[in-house]
Amino acid sequence: MDTQAQHTERDHSSTPEDGAGEEGSRSVRRSRTSRFSLRGGRGRAMPLRTAGLIGAACAVFVLLLSHFVIQPFQIPSSSMEPTLQVGDRVLVNKLAYRSDAGPRRGDVIVFDGAGSFVPEDMTENPVGSVVREGLAVFGLAEPAETDFVKRVIGVGGDRVVCCDEGRRVEVNGVPVAETYLHPDGAPSEVAFDIVVPEGKLWVMGDHRSNSRDSRDHLGRPGGGMVPVDMVVGRVDWIGWPVGRWSGLQTTDAFSGVPDAPPGGAHG
Structure with a gap:
């Protein structure tokens, strides 16, 4: 009996006629799905709260970058x-x-x-x-x-x-x-x-x-x-x-212009 139970968990191809096998397979799938959901596993959507926090952090970063x-x-x-x-x-x-x-x-x-x-x-x-x-x-x-x-x-x-x-x-x-x-x-x-x-x-x-x-x-x-x-x-x-x-290319148009004398240039 123990051997059969272990085999059912490993074998996801059990036929519908095998009631125990089908139920065991569903149980394992539910268990794995639950674990991946809690851990944010591959193929699962990111929780809305996490996505919202990341979006807010990105928005704050962009605003600070733009401001300063x-x-x-x-x-x-x-x-x-x-x-x-x-x-x-x-x-x-x-x-x-x-x-x-x-x-x-x-x-x-x-x-x-x-x-x-x-x-x-x-x-x-x-x-x-x-x-x-x-x-x-x-x-x-x-x-x-x-x-x-x-x-x-x-x-x-x-x-x-x-x-x-x-x-x-x-x-x-x-x-x-x-x-x-x-x-x-x-x-x-x-x-x-x-x-x-x-x-x-x-x-x-x-x-x-x-x-x-x-x-x-x-x-x-x-x-x-x-x-x-x-x-x-x-x-x-x-x-x-x-x-x-x-x-934006810099210009050398003013390279020959001298600094104004102290007190400013005069005519």
Whole structure:
């Protein structure tokens, strides 16, 4: 009898006529299924509670990563073409300027334009803001109306002039060969001669004829200058679409520009 019982547990092919064998086989299958369910065995669905905890942990990780390290942004306009195109999802390095080194000439940055490019009291619908920020974490929503992406042309103390006889922008007396510009436009149709205050930036789009940037705010409070502490981070990568995966190329256009003298450059 003991031998038969042991054989029934091992042999799952017992015929239906063998009542004891069939019942024994079902019993063994139930026992094994129960053990695998408790242990999360292969072929079994993950318990909902565990899946929920893992999902929540992943969401918290992504939110923290986006808030402190790397944040995706969707490019909504053609103002930075050809460098950045409409619909590109870029990754902004939020640690780029955490050290003493601030933005440099030629960097492509994302900044909050509240108080410089848009009224400081400009607000967004609270519900819409929550939804947009949630989608923006994954680069699925356009940035807030106060967020802008531009290229740094002048830093604190720099004298920026447009344009010289060759229709080039000059920084501290040196003409800049801006090879990144959109081929359809000139460096600027707007003439200007400004000195950038310390702690501020002069920024412009690469598609100058289709970019609202520092030039458009010359006669307003702040003169179109962006405070350094309003910079979100530096655009370092294009993450989407797949065909445009790449790091953002740095430019040597400003390599010959000298630092401004103490107290800023003067005409």
